[in-house]
Amino acid sequence: MFTNEQLAQHIINQFGDTVGDFDDPYDLLTFSTSRERIVSVISYLQNDPTLQVNFLTDITAVHYPDSPGKEYCVVYHMHSFVHNFRLRIKVFLTADDLHIPTMVPLFASANWMERETFDYFGILFDGHPDLRRILNMEEMDYHPMRKEYPLEDATREDKIDALFGR
């Protein structure tokens, strides 16, 4: 078993200052890296005989419209079945350049996860074999999970938020 400090140290030893923002919210080691390094980080974690992070749990993204320079965050959750620890890896992207390499060569499961992330946020996974929308219609010309598309009609004036406790 590794503690989060040991894991972080192990990853820093390998990747130096290309990884950063180490944190462990609710006991789950989180760090961020750049999109140039993400493939080598995940491929290293997968093949490293010490860590053996052999399972890609999830890929998703988050939109932060209010933080300039890092508007989009692609989040990878990984799990080592051998040592039973989880990792969260983040890659921040700017709004005008949403390209990130695909994980499909490393994990077959990444295929649909990346399609879903593309569908929701418009993040372009370079090298993906079939980057199409998966849950929404092909004809849709926007990416609905972005924060600029609020769920309720923002033009309505008959509902005053203060009266509804918000």
Added chain:
Amino acid sequence: MVSEELDITKQNLPAEQGPVQYVNELTTLNLGPTHPATHGIFQNVLQMDGEKIVSGEQTIGYIHRAFEKIAERRPFYQITTLTDRMNYCSSPINNMGWHMTVEKLLGIEVPKRAQYIRVILMELARIADHIICNGILGVDTGAFTGFLYIYQERENIYEIYEEICGARLTTNMGRIGGMERDLSPTAIRKINEFLDRFPGVLREFENLFNRNRIFMDRVVGVGGISAERALSYGFTGPNLRAAGVDYDVRVMNPYSSYQDFEFDIPVGQSGDTYDRFMVRNEEMWQSMRIIRQAMDNLPEGSYYADAPQYYLPPKQEVYKNMEALIYHFKIVMGEIDAPVGEVYHAVEGGNGELGFYLISDGGRAPYRLHFRRPCFIYYQAYPEMCKGLTLSDAIVIMSSMNVIAGELDG
């Protein structure tokens, strides 16, 4: 007696007419969207060479309801009703997984009694889920009897839900911080009755299927997947365990007191349809073991945590007590001041690891909520598992994978 004029022996056939000529032309076959055997609305476009499946492509999203988007506008309590509708065969697992995620974010420690009641209900839900999957696998192989026998027990589980919360399918028995109410004497009696009766029914179901020649011919060696491919495809739950990997969230990352119970993780070897069936069958036995232990050792004490600012007060209190009314109002109107945080919590759903990735910015609703839906992740392996098999095999593979349309589309 064959007459001389109608001599149809081999010698009279033209010499060049050998076996049927192979025509390299594929047939496109739409399996679904609404086919009785897809058990949900999703389309599989299969390329068939004669009777063999050469390749396939799935189209999903027919019932996509944008849960993740809706969740960004809803207070934490109201998201419970979204989770119900994902894997609707085992909604208590989804509900309580969500409640545990919020409790983790808020830092609420749930009392032991509530945790045990949750375990009981989640295992009942798992049994109901596996009953549906295995029963319908029987129907898809032409065995209606077993389905009818065992479906009665699902009905009885739903009656237990009904006794606890009044609803059958979209249950509402959990609360952030515990349970809505304690197990009533009737509920305890019904659970005990279920535990006494169900082994006999399950044994009979097994007798009908496990060594049934017709059933085995249909499922043994069909749709196998190796452990490496299953891991690469993100399989979890019974489908992964059928391939021989003993990964179970209940054991690896115990939640809700699962570490207190003794149970085994059934694993298969080849990951074929028969293994998936058998793993689910065995899991029902293990679930019963867990429920029995939880019922026998049900701790005394409160069934909800002492967290009045998050736990919805009982309705009777709300009518009489001003404090309860204020808290009720604040919680219902979404005035919970959640801390800023980022949580990933996973539970073992009916199909595998059901994960909730929640980012809170301190507002009344999650900033971002992502559901890791096991069905969605492993269903992409379906064409690979069907490759080279026939259409009838494709049907049993899909039904044994337990693809739930609500969970698939999110």
